Amino acid sequence: MKTSSAIYQKLEAFIKKYYTNELIKGILLFTGFGLLYFLFTLFVEYFLWLKPLGRTFLFWLFVGVEVFLLVRLILFPLFKLFKLQKGIDYTQASKIIGNHFTEVSDKLTNFLQLSSENNSESSELVLASIEQKANSLQPIPFGNAINFKANKKYLPLALVPILLFAVFYISGNSNVISQSLNRVVHFNSAFLPPAPFKFVVLNSNLQAEQNKDFVIKMESVGNVVPENVMIHIGDESYFMESSQPGKFEFKVEKPAENIQFSFEGNSVVSEEYELKVITVPSIANFEMVLNFPSYLKKKSETIQGTGNAIVPEGTTVTWKMNTKSTQEVEWKRDNEVFKFNKVENDFKLSKNISQNTEYQILTSNDKVKNYEKLDYQLSVIKDQFPTINVGPAPDSLKLDKNYILGRLGDDYGLSKLQIVYYERNKPQSAKRGNIPVKAGVFDQFVFNFPSNLPVEEGVSYEYYFEVFDNDAPHGFKSTKSSTFSDRVATTDEIQDQELQQQNQNINSLSKSLKNQTKQISEMDKLQNTGKEKDNLEFKDQQKINDFIKRQKQQDEMMKQFSEKMNQNLDKFKDDKKDKTADDLQKRLDNAQKDLEKNQKLLDELKNLNDKLNSEELFDKMEKFKQISKNQSRNLEQLVELTKRFYVSKKAEQVAEKLNKLSEQQEQLSNKEKENIKEKQDEINKSFDKIQExxxxxxxxxxxxxxxxxxPSDASKEKDVDSDLNKASEELSKKNTSGAKPKQKSAAKKMKSMAQEMQSEMEGGEQEQLEEDVA
Structure with missing residues (x-):
């Protein structure tokens, strides 16, 4: 009976192996058919673009087929394998085994029949027969009736769809599967079939700056090129501008906030895009405050709305600005960058400007760096050197030729004017003197060297003028004039010049006296001509006009001579009472009055001559002749008086020179070291000049x-001259003691000559002068 049980166990193993084989086959078939149907479903949707109803049917049909295949090919064998569902019995199994093992087909069938009929009452013969058949079937392997390798024929069916999936993904056409799957899965959603073209935004990023135009650029890609494309912005639509076939542009003017937009062309609508608008920095108010250098004494100025300006050198410029949405403002020049100081929305920066400056103002915030780049320029006016123009004073100013007229100028103001003077060829010994000057931009001055400068008489000087501006930062720039030269005359030379001028005045007066006499003679001829005729002819009238004209010229010359004599006379006046000078002054004053009377009378003569009133004309001429004769006599006396005054003053000057020379000689004789031949020769020359x-x-x-x-004592002059020459000879021998007596003798004699001349002039001149004038 043990053998019979083994047969049944082998049958159970066979049935299990049978359904395992069925499960393997079902898995391969399900994979093949299921994936092929999956691809079929996707291809139907991909090519047909079914509507939601069609996709719904397609989806559920797909689900039904796949469920059916799953149940039929996998679940049924699986359930029977685990006895969850009734499968084949021993008889069916024996048939399958018998088909494979033909030699045991009947034996296994008989065994099963005998076994089913067996019971406790069965004869031993039957049992023995069953045991015998079981023993004969025991060696046969029932499991060999099932061959797993037979399923290889189904393997290609499973691999084909898998390879198709791989081809799609490797070739980059996975969208065919993914898009179709998405539409099938979402069968209730509406999907539009693909357009013949699509819209592609060409902008690298859809980000615009606030209040700045932004151009949206788009290109249509596909088999069809739309002629017109509209852009929808909110509730408004606009036609886009075609830049070239298939490419379109639209300018969004100064957007202030984010914008939603889409495209439409040939009934094709794009997806919706968003243009993001970022806040940019902006300047609400901009000004520059110009603080000028203190020495210019100018009030500060404010310039609104621009960073360009023309400023003096050294000006401090302060930039002030009020901003919006700005975190940083920078001032940039070349490689230099300076940040503005920030207080809330206000920015401020100060800089001292000393040269031409090109710069930028840069504004930034957390979203935009250097958004605004404002280019400006500051032009600097350099403080120029002062100007000075110096030359002889023009004749129109009626100044002596020694006077110098100077004109000064500076762009911002003068500070001081100096005269720099030094002995000729000794610039290292230069000294300076100040000349008052106004602090304005222009001034002029008149100067007569040496004025009140401390100088030495008889020394030649060179000098120039130096003007300084008010540019303190640059050390008060200066400009020098051209160099002049002059010699400081000694007192004696000045007196000589004054006497020379007096002598010239005397000669001029003498000439005027001769011209006056000639005019009186001419007047006599005119009167005699008039007496011989009843009426004046034009020729006679012209002669009278010529006479009047010459007389006026003569009077004008006389007036100028009188003025010069008055000026010269003032130079000779001193503190002591000088009656000669007083008398001469009175006569000059009277001469001036006579000239004024002459002028009036000449005007009357001219008027009468023009009216051809001969009778009254000659009466006036007679009166004028008498006045002219009196004037001539007075002029003659004035000339004589002036000559006497001149001689007396020159005599006083000679006496003064003798006095000074005697003192010099006395002092030289008392100085041992300085008593040398060269200085003695100078005194000798001075005495020779006095003799002249x-x-x-x-x-x-x-x-x-x-x-x-x-007084004139030729012998005394000769003695002085002899003493001076002998003193010089002794000094040439280095014999100071031998020269000293001669020097003292000469000094004493010169002093005596001077005293005699002064005494004679003071005692006798006034008496002779009064007698002569009377």
Whole structure:
């Protein structure tokens, strides 16, 4: 009976192996058929683009087929394998085994029949027969009736759809599967079939700056190129501009906030896009405050709305600005960058400007860096050097030729004017003197060297003028004039010049006296002509006009001579009472008054001559002739008086020179070290000049109608000259002691000559002068 049980166990193993084989086959078939149907379903949707109803049917049909295949091919064998469902019995199994093992087909069938009919009452013969058949079936392997390798034929069916999936993904056409699957899965959603073209935005990013135009660029890609494309912005639509076939543009003007937009063309609508608008920095108010250098004394200025300006050198510029949405403002020049100081929305920066500056103002916030780049320029006016133009004073100013007229100028103001003077060829010994000058931008001055400068008489100087501006930061820039030269005359030279001028005045007066006499003679001829005719002819009238004209010229010259004599006379006046000078002054004043009367009378003559009133004309001429004769006599006396005054003053000058020279000689004789031949020779030359002056004085004294009594001692002059020469000879021998007596003797004699001349002039001149004038 043990053998019979083994047979049944082998049958159970066979049935289990049978359904395992069925499960393997079902899995391969399900994989093949299921995936092929899955691809079929996707291809139907991909090509047909079914509507939601069609996709719904397709989806549920797919689900039904796949469920059916799953149940039929996998679940049924699985359930029977685990006895969850009734499968084949021993008889069916024996048939399958018998088909594989033909030699045991009947035996296994008989065994099963005998076993089913067996019971406790069965004869031993039957049992023995069952045991015998079981023993004969025991060696046969029932499991070999099932061959797993037979399922290889189903393997290609499973691999084909898998390979198809791989081809789609490797070739980059996975969208065919993914898009179709998406539409089938979402069968209730509406999907539009693909258009013949699509819209592609060409902008690298859809981000615009606030209040700045933004151009949206788009291109249509596909088999069809739309002629017109509209852009929908909110509730409004606009046609886009075609830049070239298939490419379109639209300018969004100064967007202030984010914008939603889409495209439409040939009934094709794009997805919706968003243009993001970012807040940018902006300047609400901009000004520059110009603080000028203090030395210019100018009030500060404010410039609104621009960073360009023309400023003086050294100006401090302060930039002030009020901003919106701005976190940072920078000032940039070349490689230099300076940040503005920030207080809330206000920015401020100050800089001192000393040269031409091109710069930028840069604004930034957390979204935009250097959004605004404002280019400006500051042009600097350099403080120029002052100007000075110096030359001789023009004749129109009626100044002496030694006067110098200077004109000064500066762009911002003058500070001081100096005269720099030094002995000729000794610039290292230069000294300075100040000349008052206004603090304005222009001034002028008149100067006569040496004015009140401390100088030495008889020394030649060179000098120039130096003007300074008010540019303190640059050390008060200066400009020098051209160099002039002049010699400081000694007192004696000045007196000589004054006497020379007086002599020229005398000669001019003498000439005027001769012209006056000639005019009186001409007047006599005109009167005689008039007496011979009843009426004046044009020729006679012209002669009278010529006479009047010459007389006016003569009077004008006389007036100028009188003014010069007055000026010269003032130079000779001193503190002591000088009656000669007073008398001469009175006569000059009277001469001035006579000239004024002459002028009035000449005007009357001119008027009468024009009216051809001969009778009254000649009466006036007679009156004028008498006045002219009196004037001539007065002029003659004035000339003589002036000559006497000149001679007396020159005599006083000679006496003064003798006094000074005697003192110099006395002082030289008392100085051992300085008593040398060169200095003695200078004194000798000075005495020779005094002798020449004495000679000239004597000649001029002789021209007087009554010469003055001027002492003249030729022997004393000769003695002085001899002493001076001997002193010089001794000094040439280095014999100071031998020269000293001669020097003192000469000094004493010169002093004596001076005293005699002064005494004679003071005692006798006034008496002779009064007698002569009377």
């Amino acid at each position: 002056d004495l000679k000239d004085l004597k000649e001029e004294n002789k021209t007087l109608k009554k010469p003055l009594d001027i």
